[in-house]
Structures are given as structure tokens and as C-alpha cells.
Amino acid sequence: MNAAPSLRLASVLTPLNDYNLTLAAQCGVEDITVRYPGPDLADLLRLQRQIEAHGLKLAIVEGFLPIELLKLGRDHDGRELAAMKALIRNLGRAGIRLLCYNFMAGTDWVRTRLDLPERGGARVTGFDLAEAERAMSLSATASQIASDRISADALWVNLERLLRELVPVAEECGVLLAMHPDDPPLPEFQGKARIMNSVENFERLVRLVPSAHNGICFCQGTFAAMGVDIPATIRRLGRHIRYVHFRDVRAAGPTRFVETFHDNGPTDMVAAMAAYREVGFRGPLRPDHVPQLIGEENGEPGYTMLGRLFAYGYMRGLMQAAEKIVPTPL
Secondary structure, eight states: OOOOOSSEEEEEOSSOSHHHHHHHHHTTOOEEEEOOOOSOHHHHHHHHHHHHTTTOEEEEEESSOSOHHHHHTOOTTSHHHHHHHHHHHHHHHHTOOEEEEEOOTTOOSOOSEEEEEOGGGOEEEEEEHHHHHHHHHHHSOHHHHHHTOBOHHHHHHHHHHHHHHHHHHHHHHTOEEEEEOOSSOOSEETTEEOOSOSHHHHHHHHHHSOOTTEEEEEEHHHHHHTTOOHHHHHHHHGGGEEEEEEOOEEESSTTEEEEOOTTSSSSOHHHHHHHHHHTTOOSEEEEOSBOBOTTOTTSOTBOOHHHHHHHHHHHHHHHHHHHHHSSSOO
């Protein structure tokens, strides 16, 4: 039996149930990502017990966090800040070492198409800014968008204020914070600026509050939409990368792109996986935004299981190949 790759295969599961946990364990997944389970430690521990019963580890919390008012600078009663600190403390108590968040004000990741054809007719998501702007013009007035604007300068102020509050708690509790890039990585969307949209801004992020606990979620597809060289950027940001979303896009810049199968996009995925080993990355990598395969057309776009099973096998093969290419990483 081959030894498991030193890079760790992670996954979100939709739905998170015993059947999908069994599939993940059988495919070599080690770490599981869950959405914010709420403020009660007991709910987090219940999920942890369910996952550990399958020989897996609850390693990451990301998504649906109590952070939206904090992004906008409107957490006037401090309720969201208290909830984020309580979450970090709960993660520390449970031994969960990674919290992934984003700083997209007013939205999360956005797509304008959910059914674009990929290999063999599989369905993938895509984004076209022109289509998004047409849809926005029909659903909101210019005055509504203008009244809800936020500038890049204000976002940087809000982010630094948040990190100065959260990073000391994360250090105390042994929890790593990992910032996800804006998806799509535009300078502005729906009247709100975006700041996590370039390599230089991620370097600024880690300078705001220098700490090993103030790190990066390297979402390959989003960085690819920025137009950067993925292996080179992994090397550039490597010592700050705490978590990886492994995917690819065919992009004409951040304004228009289409998701791909993990093995069917323009990025050199072999070189990318080797670069993670070269920089000494030992955190979790999870497949992200998988195609919907036959029979899953009614599933949640990007989050169905069959495409994820394909990605698991592809990623494990790359991990084992990377060990041969880079046998003694730094």
C-alpha cells in the first residue's frame, strides 16, 4: 500500500452525511471543511464526532460567517465581532486550526451562468460582467446602488481594524486565519469596492498585522482569473498560504471566465502541486467548484459529489507525483 501524500486532501461535503463521509474516506480525503455551525460549541463538537467516526478530521470552518456588518463597518453594537471571537475560541477548544473567511462586501462568490457545457456535456459555472451589469440594471436603481457604496480605502480600514481584534485571539487559541480572494476579483461590484483582488493586495493584507496566524486561502481559480502565473504566485506567497482551493478557469481576465474540470484548464496543475511542496506547504487542499456530471443536473452548481470524486483521484495522483518531483521540500 502506498504511503499517503504529505500534502493533505480536504473536502467540503454537500450534504454532510454519513454516506458522503464514507465516500470521502474511501477516496483518501483526510480533512473535512464545514460551514459555520452557529455560536454553540456543542453543535461544533457534534459535527466533529460525526466526522471523526469515519476516520476523518474536522479541520476547517468556512462560509456563512457572522462577518457581513464588520466588512461594511456597521457592526455598531459589536455583536458580530463578539461572535467571530467566540467562534475562534470554540475552534481552539475543539482543536480545529483553520478559519477561512473573505472580505467581499455585500455578496459572496458570484456567477452569471450555472449550466455552461464542459467535457462530455458536464455543466460548469461561468461569469460575464456585462451580463451581471444588465441583470443589476433590471433589479436595482442607480440610486440604490449609490446609497450602498463602500470605497476601497474604507474596506482597508475595516479590515485592519478587524485583524487587530481577531489575530491576537487566533494566536492565543492556535487558530490560523485564511483570507479567500474576491471572486470574481474585480475592482468593484454592485457599487462596492473590492480589495482582495491582486497579489499585491494579499501582500498588503499580511503586512497589516504581521503574524503566522494572518494568512491566505490560495484559491487557484480566482488567482487564475487575475491573470497571474499560478506556480510563480504560489512561490511568491508561499510562506503565507494556509489553505488551498484547488480549481481552474478559462479566463479573459476577471470580467469573463468559465470553470473547468480540474484537469482540463490552462493552468499547469502538475507544476502548481509541485510548487506547494517547494514552498513547504503542509496544509489542506480541497477541490472547489466541481462540474455537475450526468444525473446531477438538479444538484447545487459547483458542489455535487460525482465531480468531486473525480477531483479526489486527480488530486491524489498529483500529490504523489509532486513527492517524486520535489522529494525534499524546503
